[in-house]
Amino acid sequence: MSNEFAHRMARKSIKLVDGSGNPVAGQEVQLNLTNHKFLFGASTFDAVEVANKSVDPDRLAFLEDKMEKFFDVFNSATLPFYWDRFEPKRGKPMTEELQNAAKWLKSRNVTLKGHPLVWHTLTAPWLLDMSNKEILKAQFDRIERDVTDFKGLIDMWDVINEVVIMPIFDKYDNGITRLSQELGRVGIIKEMFAKTREVNPNATLLLNDFNTSINYEILIDGCLNAGVPIDVIGIQSHQHQGYWGREKLEEILDRFSHFGLPIHFTENTLTSGHIMPPEIEDLNDYQIDDWPTTPEFEERQAKEVEEMYSILFKHPLVESITTWKFSDEGAWLGAPAGFLRKDNSPKPSYDVVKRLIKEDWHTNVTVRTDDKGMLTFEGFLGDYDLVCGDKSVSFTLEKESAQDQFTI
Amino acid sequence: MSNEFAHRMARKSIKLVDGSGNPVAGQEVQLNLTNHKFLFGASTFDAVEVANKSVDPDRLAFLEDKMEKFFDVFNSATLPFYWDRFEPKRGKPMTEELQNAAKWLKSRNVTLKGHPLVWHTLTAPWLLDMSNKEILKAQFDRIERDVTDFKGLIDMWDVINEVVIMPIFDKYDNGITRLSQELGRVGIIKEMFAKTREVNPNATLLLNDFNTSINYEILIDGCLNAGVPIDVIGIQSHQHQGYWGREKLEEILDRFSHFGLPIHFTENTLTSGHIMPPEIEDLNDYQIDDWPTTPEFEERQAKEVEEMYSILFKHPLVESITTWKFSDEGAWLGAPAGFLRKDNSPKPSYDVVKRLIKEDWHTNVTVRTDDKGMLTFEGFLGDYDLVCGDKSVSFTLEKESAQDQFTI
Numbered sequence: 001m002s003n004e005f006a007h008r009m010a011r012k013s014i015k016l017v018d019g020s021g022n023p024v025a026g027q028e029v030q031l032n033l034t035n036h037k038f039l040f041g042a043s044t045f046d047a048v049e050v051a052n053k054s055v056d057p058d059r060l061a062f063l064e065d066k067m068e069k070f071f072d073v074f075n076s077a078t079l080p081f082y083w084d085r086f087e088p089k090r091g092k093p094m095t096e097e098l099q100n101a102a103k104w105l106k107s108r109n110v111t112l113k114g115h116p117l118v119w120h121t122l123t124a125p126w127l128l129d130m131s132n133k134e135i136l137k138a139q140f141d142r143i144e145r146d147v148t149d150f151k152g153l154i155d156m157w158d159v160i161n162e163v164v165i166m167p168i169f170d171k172y173d174n175g176i177t178r179l180s181q182e183l184g185r186v187g188i189i190k191e192m193f194a195k196t197r198e199v200n201p202n203a204t205l206l207l208n209d210f211n212t213s214i215n216y217e218i219l220i221d222g223c224l225n226a227g228v229p230i231d232v233i234g235i236q237s238h239q240h241q242g243y244w245g246r247e248k249l250e251e252i253l254d255r256f257s258h259f260g261l262p263i264h265f266t267e268n269t270l271t272s273g274h275i276m277p278p279e280i281e282d283l284n285d286y287q288i289d290d291w292p293t294t295p296e297f298e299e300r301q302a303k304e305v306e307e308m309y310s311i312l313f314k315h316p317l318v319e320s321i322t323t324w325k326f327s328d329e330g331a332w333l334g335a336p337a338g339f340l341r342k343d344n345s346p347k348p349s350y351d352v353v354k355r356l357i358k359e360d361w362h363t364n365v366t367v368r369t370d371d372k373g374m375l376t377f378e379g380f381l382g383d384y385d386l387v388c389g390d391k392s393v394s395f396t397l398e399k400e401s402a403q404d405q406f407t408i
Numbered sequence: 409m410s411n412e413f414a415h416r417m418a419r420k421s422i423k424l425v426d427g428s429g430n431p432v433a434g435q436e437v438q439l440n441l442t443n444h445k446f447l448f449g450a451s452t453f454d455a456v457e458v459a460n461k462s463v464d465p466d467r468l469a470f471l472e473d474k475m476e477k478f479f480d481v482f483n484s485a486t487l488p489f490y491w492d493r494f495e496p497k498r499g500k501p502m503t504e505e506l507q508n509a510a511k512w513l514k515s516r517n518v519t520l521k522g523h524p525l526v527w528h529t530l531t532a533p534w535l536l537d538m539s540n541k542e543i544l545k546a547q548f549d550r551i552e553r554d555v556t557d558f559k560g561l562i563d564m565w566d567v568i569n570e571v572v573i574m575p576i577f578d579k580y581d582n583g584i585t586r587l588s589q590e591l592g593r594v595g596i597i598k599e600m601f602a603k604t605r606e607v608n609p610n611a612t613l614l615l616n617d618f619n620t621s622i623n624y625e626i627l628i629d630g631c632l633n634a635g636v637p638i639d640v641i642g643i644q645s646h647q648h649q650g651y652w653g654r655e656k657l658e659e660i661l662d663r664f665s666h667f668g669l670p671i672h673f674t675e676n677t678l679t680s681g682h683i684m685p686p687e688i689e690d691l692n693d694y695q696i697d698d699w700p701t702t703p704e705f706e707e708r709q710a711k712e713v714e715e716m717y718s719i720l721f722k723h724p725l726v727e728s729i730t731t732w733k734f735s736d737e738g739a740w741l742g743a744p745a746g747f748l749r750k751d752n753s754p755k756p757s758y759d760v761v762k763r764l765i766k767e768d769w770h771t772n773v774t775v776r777t778d779d780k781g782m783l784t785f786e787g788f789l790g791d792y793d794l795v796c797g798d799k800s801v802s803f804t805l806e807k808e809s810a811q812d813q814f815t816i
Contacts, residue, residue, distance in 0.1 A: 168622070184666070187633060221592045221593050221627075222627065225630060
């Protein structure tokens, strides 16, 4: 336990009494962190197939194995709500399939985020037949339906994705770019946040972008001054063209900290393969047949993951890190972007991130109660099991922790 | 008269009657544009010395000659309110000197703009001894004092200058950058516009920037959504590194037209010398002993001025073009940026701009009244003298012009 993580920890005093109210004095007590408050996540699109058992048994067993390796380390997950896939035919959304996935993940104690409610890429192609007024209504209806249908299962949403480029996106025509051109960047953000907030007032709402330049800073500044209820600043960090490194990472953290809002690293990629050439501007333009993971680059990935996760965990405003692809299988651009190889075997990066989360930043202490039944301990924030002999009690360690009394 | 300038013109019917109310029938009438509604301007910092006669007689005569060449062509001017020069010692502003300049220019029918109320460059150095709270108060006091003192003389202000770079400006410490870091970009703009609007509710308030990238677009978008009462988007166009050309100019006009606000080209530079190398990022870093004007480059400048002014005059949202340096004498960076050479001799660009404003885009027509005393004419918007024999009357031609009756 080091001071650099003091903001992630708290000290707490607990009084233990027995069923008759007498102090449990001089007893050995174990305090074990069962779930971090900090969100360590990955996108878990496979959960849809696993929860719905919609693939053949061999494939299902393979995906279940992958998901178990996920559950061994992580406590948060991003589920896919890309409109063109979620509702390929208008009026026939994949609500049930996604609800099954969400329920299963929730039963495994995973905190969920839906991604995204509004985005120009992978949006519904049938918007193209509509007027802007109709597109706006369809988008509002979609938010109203999906945020309602998942309330209690998913209370965290990437409301709108990649707005910096949205109105000037020119790869292909789409309904959301059209709408953003009419409403303006701040205008479309404002509308979508207002609607999402209205439908789920207690949800955590993110603005998310891959643009980490001054553009995104000014956009956030404008939104906040315009009263847009942004809860969290989402920063994508797909580093196919090489690890940003400490200096750039700290510079970005510094610039986006000025708003005083929590920051989530929503989509992190560090590959265990060769680096994409720097001249590629849109990562989607890099199409190669094979992008292998190699032992040498797996070591590099592990080192980069350790440094980056450590820098982010140290920063007081960062509350979540999501690695975008948990496994190389099916990764975006075919990149070896996962913590697992295509065959589900763990890379060194998996071991590193598991060690960080489950050992280095973990709390599992044994203390002894005094003659008044009191114990004091310090640990990482999150959910705990307190075990004393064959009795146990669960509680949550918060930053400002009052003294508690537990009966065991 | 061509259709491409239809938005700058109006058709008007006038009935002329004599002192007894009888139609002035069958008479020849001259209609002469005396002042364009469009603002063709330059910065006229020399007006301070001329109006205050604060230089020796030879120098005064030279500056008066320069100013007369200005009056021959232009109808708007920018006066300097750089805080470090306007109030070098706190509490001793150059109010009277500037008022004399403003009164003199106004007597010559010139529309004035003050530049700027807030800027990190050339701000008062004595702000550095203050806390941010004190800086904010001093800046508010400055706005309140100066906008009040010049009300009626100057009702157009560059409220705040170059905010995109303001909080990250790192060439030297200054009070305004500090303040912008605390308030944020939209925050400082909001405060300064609110204060200026409060002090002069009818003033025309500009946001002004040299940054024409997506940064400035997003900043404006944020400000407008946050309710900042921006009247005009100010765009600087110092083209020391070469004329932008039609394509870039039209692209910029297109992007900044989305807001539907009037656009002023507030600081235009096209030199009649060699082009500053493209690798210079901050124009201030280009320091050379001599930057001569040459006949060859003067021809190039004249062509560029003609094309650029024509493109801007054609665009319906552009309402003003200010050439930053009217003469090479004392021009920023020593650049041959003027319409006049250092000895006040006119360059070809002066003749071009004079021809455009005073001939090509001018209205001076002779019509004959019918037997009811009616005449109809079409002309560029602005102030007119109507002359009939030895009688004359003045009026303003507006876009939506009702029929008028004048008694002569």
